[in-house]
Structure formats: structure tokens, C-alpha cells
Amino acid sequence: MSMGVSGCTIEGIEKLYPFNPHRMLRGAGRRSISPGPPPLLLLPEGYGVKKEWTMLKLLKQYMNQEMKVFRYQLVYYFFGIVLFSLGAKCFIDAQLGTDPLDVLVIGLNKHLGVGLGVCSSLIAILFLSWWMVWNRALPPMTPFVSTSAVGFLLDFWNALHVEQYTIDAMPVVNVMIYGHELNLYAVLLDVIALLVCSYASSLIIMSGIGIRIMDLVAITMIEKWGWSFFRAKMTLEIGLFSVGWLLGGPMGVTTVLFLFFVGPFIQPFMLMNATYLRIPNHGINQPHGENSTSVMH
Structure with a gap:
């Protein structure tokens, strides 16, 4: 930022x-x-x-205007973090898997038992250390804040037993799909969580403050190896949930859906924010006079 x-x-x-x-x-x-x-x-x-x-x-006058803009950026950023943590909480409660990072966080917590927030911070420190050695520079701190904040908020939602207002409050309607019994309302909660996480990601990106820890490393992979963003991101995400699954994390259909659907949904939400809510995009450089929301991958 x-x-x-x-x-x-x-x-x-x-x-x-x-x-x-x-x-x-x-x-x-x-x-x-x-x-x-x-x-x-x-x-x-x-x-x-x-x-x-x-x-x-x-x-x-210029500084006062900049501070006013920065306050709005903080609002978008923290609101996005809170929304993303709620979406991740719904993933976990639906018990159909969760996003790749949380697969690793939950798997690590099963062995350490120190809480999701602490495990998220440890993973963030590991990735930032990797980035620092690779780039021979001090890493930005916002990825650590973003990753840790989501983890500690998950601990907070668990302490409040938010699930009693979501999955526990829904009826159980089981159907057989390809030989597997699924709760239709759990699937519905999963879809809602996907949309919530996508919209939250659009706010975090547009705030210009935060970036996910995997995205930071993925950008370095692009610069060092000439990979596409999709290839770098998929490699990292697959590595995350593979290690998390080996540690006992909940990998399922949600994990696959998160990989292929959250990213494509972010751009339409960014366009909606810019067009209807008049939220300026501080996270992506835009040509003068254009209202572009394409992520520079």
C-alpha cells in the first residue's frame, strides 16, 4: 500500500x-x-x-485528502477480512472440505493444538521467510496480517459457536450423488460461502492494502521462472492442501470448487463494486480514463 x-x-x-x-x-x-x-x-x-x-x-490539504482515502481503504480491507473469515467458517461447518490454506491450517492444528490463529501465523511466517530468502529483501507485512487475522477470527467464530445460526439451524435433506450421501443445505451453505469469499477477496484487492500470502509467493514464481499466474497459484494451492490432507485436514469437494471458482468470481465482483458502489480500485493499476478491473497476472 x-x-x-x-x-x-x-x-x-x-x-x-x-x-x-x-x-x-x-x-x-x-x-x-x-x-x-x-x-x-x-x-x-x-x-x-x-x-x-x-x-x-x-x-x-494533500495529506488530509490522502488520510481520508486511506481510512476508506482500511474499511474495505478489514470488512473483506471479516467476510472472508465468515466464508471460511461456513466451509468448515458444511463439512464438505474447505479452502486449500485452511486445509493446511486445520491439519497443522490437529497436531499442535495451539489454535487456528497461531497455526495461520506460523504458516505465514514460513512463507514470508521463503519469500525473504528468495528475494533477498524484507517482506511486506500485510500478508502476515491478512493470514493471521483470518485465522484468529476463525477461532473467534468457533468460540461464539456461529454454526448454531448456520448449518445447525438448517434441516437435514440428504440426497445420493454418485454413491455419496450429501446434505443439500450443506451444499447450499457451501455455495454461499464461495460467493462470500469471492466478494471478500474483491474488497481486499481493491483496498490496495492486503494480499494473500500465496499470491505474494506466486508473483515471485512468475518473476523468477516466467510462469503464468494460474500455473504458479495452482502449484502452491495443490501443495498446500496436499500437505494439509496428509496432516489430517478436511479436503473435499469445496477444496476443488474453491480452486476453480473463487478466482473467476472476483473480477465480476470488482466490476460491481466499481460500477454500482463507486468503490475505487486502489489495488490494481488502471490506465487513465478506464475503469478496468482486470488483475495483472
Whole structure:
């Protein structure tokens, strides 16, 4: 996430808001009327008003605007994190499998017994360490925050027994599908969870703050090996749920659905957010004048 503060030099502001003390109407002591940013008090040289004072006022206005935008970004980010954790909780309660990362988290917790939040943090530290060694640079901290926050929220929802308002409150309607007995309402809860996780992911991406830990490593795989994003992401996700399954994590139909459907649903939700909710996209660079929501994979 970048607020653009590092570029807020006087020279940088001048490029955005040119200050020209000679833009005067000829023969009159009035300000010129020109399009552009909020008008500055343009006075002839020697009038006694310091240019730096005007620039500092403009810098203060710019910083206030940036902080206002950043507050909205935080709202989108944390709301997305909460929604994603609720979707993951519904996956777990439906007992039809869960997303690949949580397969590993749950499997690891079966052996360590320290809680989903702590296990999520340990996995995040492992991936960040891998990224740091691979890139020889300090890793960003937002993937750690995102992964750990979802894990601790899962512990919180478990403590509140949220399942009594979801799967436990639904009737049991079993049907046979390819020789397997499935609860139709569990399948319905699974579909809802898929949509919730997709929408939550769109908010997290558009906030420009967070990125999933696997996406961070996948980007490095693209840069180092020239892989496509899909290939890198699928390799990581398959590795996650394979190790998680060996540790006793709940792999099922949801795991496969998550792999193939959450990603494609994110883009339409981003377009919906931008079009109907007027949410700006801070996470993806867009060409000027375009409302593109395509993820740069």
C-alpha cells in the first residue's frame, strides 16, 4: 500500500498544482481565472507572500485528502477480512472440505493444538521467510496480517459457536450423488460461502492494502521462472492442501470448487463494486480514463 507521501516534495506538488505569480490579467490587479485545481492566491512578485507558505498549505490539504482515502481503504480491507473469515467458517461447518490454506491450517492444528490463529501465523511466517530468502529483501507485512487475522477470527467464530445460526439451524435433506450421501443445505451453505469469499477477496484487492500470502509467493514464481499466474497459484494451492490432507485436514469437494471458482468470481465482483458502489480500485493499476478491473497476472 502506498499513500504517495514519499513523493510529496514541494517540487512534486508544484508539478501537480503549478504556482505562477505572473498569471495575471494584463493591466489589472486581479487573479487569472484558469481551470485546474483549487485556485491559489496568485500575487505579483515582491508582494510579500512567501511561495513556501502557500506550498505548505497545499501539502497539508494533500495529506488530509490522502488520510481520508486511506481510512476508506482500511474499511474495505478489514470488512473483506471479516467476510472472508465468515466464508471460511461456513466451509468448515458444511463439512464438505474447505479452502486449500485452511486445509493446511486445520491439519497443522490437529497436531499442535495451539489454535487456528497461531497455526495461520506460523504458516505465514514460513512463507514470508521463503519469500525473504528468495528475494533477498524484507517482506511486506500485510500478508502476515491478512493470514493471521483470518485465522484468529476463525477461532473467534468457533468460540461464539456461529454454526448454531448456520448449518445447525438448517434441516437435514440428504440426497445420493454418485454413491455419496450429501446434505443439500450443506451444499447450499457451501455455495454461499464461495460467493462470500469471492466478494471478500474483491474488497481486499481493491483496498490496495492486503494480499494473500500465496499470491505474494506466486508473483515471485512468475518473476523468477516466467510462469503464468494460474500455473504458479495452482502449484502452491495443490501443495498446500496436499500437505494439509496428509496432516489430517478436511479436503473435499469445496477444496476443488474453491480452486476453480473463487478466482473467476472476483473480477465480476470488482466490476460491481466499481460500477454500482463507486468503490475505487486502489489495488490494481488502471490506465487513465478506464475503469478496468482486470488483475495483472
